Amino acid sequence: MATTLITGMHEPRIDRMQPLTPPDLLHRELPIDEVRRTAVTDARTSVAAVLDGHDDRLLVIVGPCSVHDPLAALDYATRLSGLAGTLGDDLLVLMRVYFEKPRTVVGWKGLIYDPRLDGSGDIDLGLRTARALLLRVLDLGLPVACEFLDPLLARYTSDTVAWGAIGARTVESQIHRQLASGLPMPIGMKNRPDGSVTTAVDAVLAAGAPHVHAGTDTTGQPVIAHTTGNTDCHLVLRGGSRSGPNFGPVAVEDALRRLRSADLPERVVIDASHDNSGKDHQRQAGVVGEVARQVESGQRGIVGLMLESFLVAGRQDIVPGRPLTYGQSVTDACLSWEATVATLDRLALAARRRRGTRPAGAGHAVLGARHA
Ligand SMILES: O=C[C@H](O)[C@H](O)COP(=O)(O)O
Numbered sequence: 001m002a003t004t005l006i007t008g009m010h011e012p013r014i015d016r017m018q019p020l021t022p023p024d025l026l027h028r029e030l031p032i033d034e035v036r037r038t039a040v041t042d043a044r045t046s047v048a049a050v051l052d053g054h055d056d057r058l059l060v061i062v063g064p065c066s067v068h069d070p071l072a073a074l075d076y077a078t079r080l081s082g083l084a085g086t087l088g089d090d091l092l093v094l095m096r097v098y099f100e101k102p103r104t105v106v107g108w109k110g111l112i113y114d115p116r117l118d119g120s121g122d123i124d125l126g127l128r129t130a131r132a133l134l135l136r137v138l139d140l141g142l143p144v145a146c147e148f149l150d151p152l153l154a155r156y157t158s159d160t161v162a163w164g165a166i167g168a169r170t171v172e173s174q175i176h177r178q179l180a181s182g183l184p185m186p187i188g189m190k191n192r193p194d195g196s197v198t199t200a201v202d203a204v205l206a207a208g209a210p211h212v213h214a215g216t217d218t219t220g221q222p223v224i225a226h227t228t229g230n231t232d233c234h235l236v237l238r239g240g241s242r243s244g245p246n247f248g249p250v251a252v253e254d255a256l257r258r259l260r261s262a263d264l265p266e267r268v269v270i271d272a273s274h275d276n277s278g279k280d281h282q283r284q285a286g287v288v289g290e291v292a293r294q295v296e297s298g299q300r301g302i303v304g305l306m307l308e309s310f311l312v313a314g315r316q317d318i319v320p321g322r323p324l325t326y327g328q329s330v331t332d333a334c335l336s337w338e339a340t341v342a343t344l345d346r347l348a349l350a351a352r353r354r355r356g357t358r359p360a361g362a363g364h365a366v367l368g369a370r371h372a
């Protein structure tokens with residue numbers, strides 16, 4: 001399909017256009033059967049229950065910064081599904097299976113955009129590879145988390161996803177807030193890269209409201225979409241380039257206060273990576289330690305954590321002609337598998353200890369309330 005060129009266009013800055021398989025054809029080629037569909041629906045319900053405080057486990061979204069090698073991702077998923085089962089009484093574990101990378105300037109944009117990692121940009125192959133991997137991860141019994149970056153691509157994979165993110169670079173975009181308002185899973189809104197939490201609170205409010213927007217249906221046909229609003233949206237604290245980390249008790253209380261003032265449920269997910277760790281993977285464990293202390297001292301506003309983790313610690317550059325280290329990130333630096341196990345054990349202990357603490361009275365009374 002990728003070789004057919006679309007002709008007759010006179011766009012001076014478009015070199016060429018190629019057809020892209022519409023979502024429904026890809027769905028037919030790589031179907032989500034009833035068993036997987038039920039698993040995704042159940043996982044979304046479980047995530048919402050943790051967000052609402054009806055389930056006292058911690059939500060943990062963990063996995064590579066980006067998938068670049070489906071085999072290594074599946075290897076990781078196999079290990080994580082075992083660990084998720086062992087810790088399942090205390091943690092609700094989802095795997096980060098991220099295929100779209102929002103870049104600060106330029107760089108490799110993820111497996112969907114460039115599955116060969118060589119700039120050839122075969123998005124058709126990327127979507128096929130991504131969907132096939134998502135189905136295999138589901139078959140391991142592991143729910144999946146993704147970032148939704150290009151609204152046009154969301155329908156290719158959204159039926160497999162239990163938790164979605166709107167990233168720091170797009171959280172201020174009305175287009176992404178509209179998208180989130182119609183998506184069927186809970187969506188985490190990240191604070192802006194500079195650290196603005198207000199922008200993400202605004203995004204939670206905006207996505208909770210109904211919208212009418214232009215989009216495409218699963219056949220690729222342009223449509224006017226009328227959304228109902230997504231009340232499972234919530235804040236993700238990822239630190240900021242100007243304001244610094246925001247995982248400590250003061251920053252967490254400040255975020256919860258902002259949510260309360262906006263009449264939103266007081267709940268935050270904390271991203272241990274990005275500007276909370278200065279993108280230094282070794283510092284993620286320190287962030288988790290601090291967050292675990294808050295959780296076990298009874299902080300119920302912290303409903304979950306995000307970790308960037310892969311098989312091998314650190315990161316590597318994509319260099320043409322140089323083989324890549326198996327299981328190591330090609331975007332942000334990740335925790336090793338061994339460090340991940342220790343980190344998740346620590347979080348499970350914190351969730352257990354929190355069960356033994358008394359819920360704070362007035363402060364968290366709105367936990368569990370659904371935003372109208
Ligand atoms: O999570 C990945 C990166 O933080 C994000 O895509 C931005 O990366 P960049 O600043 O290297 O472009």
Ligand SMILES: C=C(OP(=O)(O)O)C(=O)O
Binds near residue numbers: 166167
């Ligand atoms: C790009 C990411 O994060 P952020 O939007 O917080 O930079 C990510 O989680 O992959």
